[in-house]
Amino acid sequence: MRRVIIFKVLMLASALLAADPSAAEIRIIQSPGGQVGPFLDLFEKVRESGERVVIDGPCLSACTLVLSVVPGERICVTKRAVLGFHAARSVDRRGRFYAEPEASDAVLQAYPGPVRDWISRRGGLSSRLLLLKGRDLTAIYSRCR
Template identity: 80%
Template sequence: MQHVAFVKSVLVAVTLLGSASARAEIRIIQSPGGQVGPFLELFERVRESGERVVIDGPCLSACTLVLSLVPGERICVTKRAVLGFHAARSVDRRGRFYAEPEASEAVLAAYPAPVRDWIQSRGGLSSRLLLLKGRDLAAIYPRCR
């Protein structure tokens, strides 16, 4: 049941395309991110399935792990696509956030080089949200047809 809630909160739509040989695609419409584990599981399954990923809205925080797990040639973006990056953080028992620098380094290293370069050219991962969109995003990932 928790997985169903996760998928609903991510707002990932699966669309069947084609006729005789129906090929599925994953469409990310809006995802604020969340805990890393469910995103890793979802995007590992997507990678193994061979499905294409269409980023068609905000894909923030943990959602951006799709870039690390799904081959770049299977990712495209629409004009509405926005990728949001920030440093890794955890929450303590009192609900306070604290930085996870080692996790931030690992996540940054896992992103494709053009994404990593874009992040580093803007000061690297920190508590502020870096938004990759528009021409900068289209220079890294192709527009969806």
Template identity: 75%
Template sequence: MRRAVIKLVIKLAVAIVALCAAISPTEAEVRILASPGGQVGPFLDLFEQVRASGERVVIDGPCLSACTLVLSIVPDSRICVTRRAVLGFHAARSIDGRGQMYAEPEASQAVLEAYPAAVRGWISRRGGLTSRLLLLRGRELAAIYPRCR
């Protein structure tokens, strides 16, 4: 169990470093190349900083789980997607002291309500947030967010 928690923390740290490394003041954009998600708190903090900075977010690869919170925090007008972009959504969940995962229905509802209407509608048409990963990509994603130039 301890080893699994350490691996999770390392994955989260790598994802955050990758996101932060993509911040380029000369380009004024944050490029998400690959984020598996992780603990919500660090993502909320990072995306609040991005929102306050005025930088544009380029989703250029997988943005899964907690990474999708960028859609709730950064204005839609400052988000664009490339052909490689994939957004992955699932229900909120936590891990108890014994390492067992359990559902967080209230958190799932709060997250769903925070997403922009077009994203909420897409998720709802696919059965809502469940333990199953829903992947939004390609034409469906480009119908919601503009392609990056």
């Protein structure tokens, strides 16, 4: 049985985003994360669409992969934006979680340099949730207009 890397609660990716076709933007208003695969597929489509991504609330766990897929110049943040990072983990057949250090390293390397540096300055990815918000966040990503 193939192991699936999970980050938090599985959620339909389409329910995480609200699209505004007149403004050609995708707005992330709340995402606790979920399985990596659907998020990567979704963000690849967003990248190909050319739409801007507005992070307007909590974007946790697998949701933060948007930073790895969509170009940074097409991402902006509001005052409500919060990015939450933690180490990758999987679940076994008995429902027990275990660490996936190789996956955590791969995810960390996929983030843009300033995000990687911020995570590293806080001890790296672990089971503890690291929250990037406020001034630290706007030092990396521009505020939405």
